[in-house]
Amino acid sequence: MTERIVIALDAMGGDHAPDMVIKGANIALQRFPQVDFLLFGQPAKIEPLLARYPKVAQRAQIRATEDVVTSEAKPSIALRTGRRSSMRLALDAVASGEAHCAVSAGNTGALMAMAKFALRMLPGIDRPAIASFFPTRRGESVMLDLGANVECDADNLVQFALMGDVFARTVLGLVRPTVGLLNVGSEDLKGHDTVRAAAARLRGGLSPIAFHGFIEGDDIAAGTVDVVVTDGFTGNVAIKTAEGTARLFSEFLRASFAHTLLAKIGYLFARGALRRLKERLDPRAYNGAVFLGLAGIAVKSHGGADELGFANAIGVAVDLKVNGFLEKIRDELARLNALQAPPQTAAL
Amino acid sequence: MTERIVIALDAMGGDHAPDMVIKGANIALQRFPQVDFLLFGQPAKIEPLLARYPKVAQRAQIRATEDVVTSEAKPSIALRTGRRSSMRLALDAVASGEAHCAVSAGNTGALMAMAKFALRMLPGIDRPAIASFFPTRRGESVMLDLGANVECDADNLVQFALMGDVFARTVLGLVRPTVGLLNVGSEDLKGHDTVRAAAARLRGGLSPIAFHGFIEGDDIAAGTVDVVVTDGFTGNVAIKTAEGTARLFSEFLRASFAHTLLAKIGYLFARGALRRLKERLDPRAYNGAVFLGLAGIAVKSHGGADELGFANAIGVAVDLKVNGFLEKIRDELARLNALQAPPQTAAL
Numbered sequence: 001m002t003e004r005i006v007i008a009l010d011a012m013g014g015d016h017a018p019d020m021v022i023k024g025a026n027i028a029l030q031r032f033p034q035v036d037f038l039l040f041g042q043p044a045k046i047e048p049l050l051a052r053y054p055k056v057a058q059r060a061q062i063r064a065t066e067d068v069v070t071s072e073a074k075p076s077i078a079l080r081t082g083r084r085s086s087m088r089l090a091l092d093a094v095a096s097g098e099a100h101c102a103v104s105a106g107n108t109g110a111l112m113a114m115a116k117f118a119l120r121m122l123p124g125i126d127r128p129a130i131a132s133f134f135p136t137r138r139g140e141s142v143m144l145d146l147g148a149n150v151e152c153d154a155d156n157l158v159q160f161a162l163m164g165d166v167f168a169r170t171v172l173g174l175v176r177p178t179v180g181l182l183n184v185g186s187e188d189l190k191g192h193d194t195v196r197a198a199a200a201r202l203r204g205g206l207s208p209i210a211f212h213g214f215i216e217g218d219d220i221a222a223g224t225v226d227v228v229v230t231d232g233f234t235g236n237v238a239i240k241t242a243e244g245t246a247r248l249f250s251e252f253l254r255a256s257f258a259h260t261l262l263a264k265i266g267y268l269f270a271r272g273a274l275r276r277l278k279e280r281l282d283p284r285a286y287n288g289a290v291f292l293g294l295a296g297i298a299v300k301s302h303g304g305a306d307e308l309g310f311a312n313a314i315g316v317a318v319d320l321k322v323n324g325f326l327e328k329i330r331d332e333l334a335r336l337n338a339l340q341a342p343p344q345t346a347a348l
Numbered sequence: 349m350t351e352r353i354v355i356a357l358d359a360m361g362g363d364h365a366p367d368m369v370i371k372g373a374n375i376a377l378q379r380f381p382q383v384d385f386l387l388f389g390q391p392a393k394i395e396p397l398l399a400r401y402p403k404v405a406q407r408a409q410i411r412a413t414e415d416v417v418t419s420e421a422k423p424s425i426a427l428r429t430g431r432r433s434s435m436r437l438a439l440d441a442v443a444s445g446e447a448h449c450a451v452s453a454g455n456t457g458a459l460m461a462m463a464k465f466a467l468r469m470l471p472g473i474d475r476p477a478i479a480s481f482f483p484t485r486r487g488e489s490v491m492l493d494l495g496a497n498v499e500c501d502a503d504n505l506v507q508f509a510l511m512g513d514v515f516a517r518t519v520l521g522l523v524r525p526t527v528g529l530l531n532v533g534s535e536d537l538k539g540h541d542t543v544r545a546a547a548a549r550l551r552g553g554l555s556p557i558a559f560h561g562f563i564e565g566d567d568i569a570a571g572t573v574d575v576v577v578t579d580g581f582t583g584n585v586a587i588k589t590a591e592g593t594a595r596l597f598s599e600f601l602r603a604s605f606a607h608t609l610l611a612k613i614g615y616l617f618a619r620g621a622l623r624r625l626k627e628r629l630d631p632r633a634y635n636g637a638v639f640l641g642l643a644g645i646a647v648k649s650h651g652g653a654d655e656l657g658f659a660n661a662i663g664v665a666v667d668l669k670v671n672g673f674l675e676k677i678r679d680e681l682a683r684l685n686a687l688q689a690p691p692q693t694a695a696l
Contacts, residue, residue: 150540184584192498217588221596236532240565241586245593248569256621263621270614273604
């Protein structure tokens with residue numbers, strides 16, 4: 001018998017909430033029949049939706065709260081004043097053990113602050129990192145940090161590498177993922193002190209990961225490594241730059257096909273192929289960023305996600321739980337700490 | 349009568365040198381009839397090429413040197429030992445006034461170190477920045493720094509903004525370019541101290557530029573601003589991430605068209621449109637990064653550029669000279685210094 005998984009959903013977070021949350025839950029139920037939901041939010045808005053999605057209604061409990069964290073709220077304010085918000089109560093359900101994972105499409109900064117407070121950090125991790133997948137020439141890769149920490153030291157980067165390694169093994173099913181550190185060149189002397197110090201430690205004999213070395217921006221889409229490690233400032237800029245470039249390319253492509261009669265005819269023939277291209281690069285398929293480093297599973301959906309995107313974010317949470325991500329990362333951290341502990345001297 | 353422009357070419361720099369240098373010069377001559385060349389490099393390799401390109405031969409002088417800076421050379425070593433290299437002598441020709449601009453496809457770090465030494469910095473600029481164009485939804489924009497400085501303070505960023513403004517006015521012909529500072533969010537409180545301090549100064553009343561505020565990674569391709577300002581680490585990662593993403597998209601597109609017979613037929617009809625798309629995004633059209641902040645014009649071509657790319661890099665150098673870039677940036681710096689000088693007290 002498959003183990004039941006309980007997912008706490010912030011029903012009020014995101015531009016299209018609670019609509020896309022309930023519809024996304026409905027899609028997710030078709031994919032993951034072992035899931036039950038706790039829906040945190042305003043009953044007056046949630047109940048009419050549940051009436052339209054009876055399968056979700058059967059498998060969900062509403063936890064009523066009127067408080068909502070707005071998308072403009074500052075993290076520190078949200079943390080102080082949002083104790084009864086749908087976002088916070090969803091995280092509290094994970095902290096108390098009532099739910100296995102929480103998923104929210106709400107304010108990223110507030111979610112991160114609340115998740116750190118409610119779920120606490122894993123021992124050995126100083127700061128959480130935001131990780132997500134993206135499509136590459138070779139398949140899919142993981143990048144972190146995507147914006148949790150605008151400034152990072154070498155310790156943070158080494159911890160991100162370790163967490164990214166376990167994340168890629170758990171969610172992408174890789175046996176020994178390769179890990180690269182994002183830099184301005186691939187030679188050892190390139191970059192600033194922080195990346196060089198982190199690379200020296202990752203290259204060291206004690207490092208349990210398959211460290212590829214430095215990679216450059218164009219290695220991201222090339223899929224040179226399975227895990228791209230960087231600070232939250234660079235990672236946030238890089239992922240958004242890639243999204244923006246892909247969008248520009250799509251627009252130029254559309255415009256090219258609209259330009260001449262011949263091109264329009266060509267479009268009719270190639271429609272299927274172009275649809276496949278679109279699916280291959282569909283950002284909704286890559287929705288669901290994970291807050292790594294917390295002693296609980298919290299997944300952030302894009303705020304503008306539709307139901308398909310939100311269902312994928314739920315899928316990421318399910319994957320992490322089913323594959324024992326938290327247990328694996330705890331084991332890995334313990335193993336690393338044991339390796340790095342000074343050798344014991346013989347007892348007198 | 350058009351003023352003659354003398355361009356010093358490092359004939360030995362780049363993966364396909366001196367071949368693409370001479371062929372690129374030939375293409376450039378068709379576009380810019382007012383150009384003469386000084387060709388720095390090994391006569392035994394250059395002369396046979398000139399025999400094949402008589403128009404270049406007519407308008408070029410060879411300056412013989414056997415020394416070449418390799419692509420692996422460390423900048424500090426190249427600076428010390430490369431005094432008779434083709435790269436260094438091309439820059440020296442600009443410093444002595446014999447040439448108006450230098451163009452090289454050689455080792456970026458070595459070229460930057462030599463250019464700083466040979467050409468010196470403009471007064472009021474602490475560090476040079478690498479700037480280049482890229483295609484956007486709205487046309488073209490400029491980004492800097494693309495990798496000259498992996499660490500920057502707020503003063504550097506403010507100076508980059510000023511140089512980028514003058515560069516966009518000179519080369520893109522904009523009257524009042526908008527300038528944005530790359531960050532992880534658009535709100536005032538986002539990012540680290542350095543970007544916030546730079547933004548505060550650029551927003552200040554004394555700032556002569558049209559400062560848009562913070563922008564994010566996806567604003568780069570969207571063309572939200574005419575000039576994107578960032579530190580050399582982030583800028584280098586961002587431009588390479590964009591290049592890599594565009595390349596991935598092209599490959600996926602090609603693969604889609606090769607997938608089915610219908611798609612192949614579609615391709616035949618849409619070929620012209622797809623060629624236009626390719627031209628619109630052709631990286632060769634954006635070849636030619638400029639070292640801003642130097643008291644002379646030095647343009648860096650991509651090391652892997654072909655003759656068309658190299659001709660475009662020569663074109664950037666010609667544009668800067670014809671439009672009086674150096675004079676404009678000197679004027680702007682003087683004006684800024686006058687504005688920022690403390691008010692004079694009345695003489696006794």
